[in-house]
């Protein structure tokens with residue numbers, strides 16, 4: 001059985017669904033602080049919090065867990081700057097509880113949700129894994145700390161892990177069953193779609209004077225189902241090779257904020273205004289992944305393009321609007 005911590009959240013729920021389709025037995029462990037019970041499409045569900053060691057131990061004692069995927073974290077960069085204690089407590093200290101319990105129960109394989117936030121300002125694009133690690137926020141530092149702890153756990157206890165440094169997760173399940181529901185929402189594509197659905201007055205663009213062709217930030221958007229595929233391959237890699245590792249997950253292609261807004265307008269057929277605002281502190285102008293290492297190690301490559309990202313996200317958020325209007 002694969003234990004999916006944070007599996008009621010956005011990326012974890014898509015991964016749970018894919019693992020189930022591939023024939024894996026799964027159980028989701030989530031405190032539902034940011035997750036949604038109805039996103040857990042099959043497998044077991046345990047409502048629990050990593051901060052509660054006894055709950056975590058009971059989960060391991062009661063289930064034949066062979067490997068863990070760990071998505072459970074707080075992930076708002078701005079909030080982490082304002083309240084670092086909250087981030088170090090949940091993303092670092094609570095992860096230690098998980099690792100200690102894995103160690104206690106002899107579970108040796110972990111796939112960890114890391115982030116491109118470990119890099120900081122890009123010195124060269126695309127970013128390879130050799131790029132210096134200089135995170136700009138407590139959130140990014142919390143991810144880097146866990147990567148370092150995992151390297152120590154391998155050396156000392158032989159625990160094998162794969163840290164996946166996601167770039168910007170986006171899109172939704174092609175079947176329309178699950179998608180992105182972050183409260184509050186800070187991600188660009190859902191915000192643009194909400195503007196297209198008249199659920200926001202405008203799309204706020206933070207910074208229009210960056211050193212990029214149209215002045216807005218460029219990011220590498222990776223379809224959430226491609227991320228889920230990479231998790232399956234990471235699990236197979238750990239079993240096959242017994243080696244730890246880390247790698248980027250992105251597409252190698254960047255899109256600017258203005259390009260995304262245009263694409264959302266085209267695909268939705270709806271126009272909406274944009275409003276310009278100050279750049280957000282610590283937002284690097286360009287982040288684009290070099291994903292060759294993931295290709296070499298895991299045999300993974302992104303299969304879904306920007307069009308599919310926006311189409312699946314549009315379908316999901318249109319359904320969400322209908323759901324909320326019926327509440």
Ligand SMILES: NC(=O)c1ccc[n+]([C@@H]2O[C@H](COP(=O)([O-])OP(=O)(O)OC[C@H]3O[C@@H](n4cnc5c(N)ncnc54)[C@H](O)[C@@H]3O)[C@@H](O)[C@H]2O)c1
Pocket residue numbers: 005006007008009010011012029030031032033034035036048049050051070071072073074075090094113114115116165166167168169170182
């Ligand atoms: N969304 C992105 O673009 C992105 C990019 C890079 C990295 N990541 C990382 O990927 C992971 C998943 O991101 P997401 O967008 O799906 O976020 P999410 O908030 O939708 O999912 C995280 C889940 O973890 C749960 N959780 C948090 N703390 C917990 C705890 N102490 N005990 C039990 N459950 C807990 C939440 O309830 C939530 O369901 C996170 O670790 C995030 O840092 C996300």
